[in-house]
Structures are given as C-alpha cells and as structure tokens.
Amino acid sequence: MPSTYPTNGLTLAQASMIVDASLAKGKELGLMPLTVVVLDAGGQIKAVKREDGCSLLRFDIAQGKAFGALSLGVGGRELFRRSTAMQGFVNALSDLTAARGAGAVPVPGGVLVTDGKGVILGAVGISGDVSDKDEEAALAGIAAVGLSADTGAPAA
Numbered sequence: 001m002p003s004t005y006p007t008n009g010l011t012l013a014q015a016s017m018i019v020d021a022s023l024a025k026g027k028e029l030g031l032m033p034l035t036v037v038v039l040d041a042g043g044q045i046k047a048v049k050r051e052d053g054c055s056l057l058r059f060d061i062a063q064g065k066a067f068g069a070l071s072l073g074v075g076g077r078e079l080f081r082r083s084t085a086m087q088g089f090v091n092a093l094s095d096l097t098a099a100r101g102a103g104a105v106p107v108p109g110g111v112l113v114t115d116g117k118g119v120i121l122g123a124v125g126i127s128g129d130v131s132d133k134d135e136e137a138a139l140a141g142i143a144a145v146g147l148s149a150d151t152g153a154p155a156a
Helices: 012-029 058-072 076-085 087-099 131-144
Strands: 035-040 045-050 110-114 120-127 148-150
Touching: 012 035, 012 045, 012 120, 012 131, 035 058, 035 131, 045 058, 058 076, 058 087, 058 110, 058 120, 076 087, 076 110, 076 131, 110 131, 120 131, 131 148
Parallel strands: none
Antiparallel strands: 035 045, 035 120, 110 120, 110 148
C-alpha cells in the first residue's frame, strides 16, 4: 500500500475555494485589488492569488497577516490589541516571524480557519483595501467552504 501524507489542515481544494470566494466578495464590495494568501496549519502557503493592480508589498502584508495569526493562534484583531498593549512583545514576534521569512502584521485581515470543534486548520491573510474590508472578504471565503473563522474579536 502506498504511503500518503496528511493534509496538515486545509486541503488544496478548500484553500483554492477560499481564495476565489474572497476575491469574489472583494469585487462585490468594490474593494481595491486584493492579494489573498491561505496558509495550512503548518504555516506553509497552500494557495495565493494577487489581483491585477495590487501594489508591491501586498503579498508580504497578506502573508504576514495570516502567519502572525497562525503563529500565536489568535486572529488579527487580537494581535492588533496586543500590539498596543505589549509593544515590545509584538516587536519581538515581528522579528521572530521575519527570521522565518513570513513576518507578522498585527491588524485585521489575518483570520484563523477552524473546524467545528475549534481546531485550527490554517489561516487567511488579505491585503489591498482597508483592514476591516480585507477581513470581510476573508470571512466570506472561509464561509464558502463551510468552515469557521476566528478574527480575534472579543466573544459577544
């Protein structure tokens, strides 16, 4: 029997659908050109698309939003709160993640992808418009595959 490898969270089909649904939401909302990065649970790039017209660093910012969230297991909104309350810690996080080639961008738009039990399957990072709108597009992408999202917003 041939060996098989684990998916390490999200499948390629799920990641691709998240990207496409996120971009469709961006079009629906009239957002600036977006870059969408989907990481698996191990922090590896699973899918990425960069719309025509994106500025130079959009990929790095989108990847940093997703990688930062995945690195601490909290959504971008919580990372943003920590960047204000614990600047030294978030600076260290940024340095550590940059050394791994991804960086950490502590703002909305970095969203964890979870299953129904709260297990982290990966993360989505989007950059191109204002962070709140980037996040809205990510939420639509995650919903399109029937998974849950963790933005780091306080529980209601």
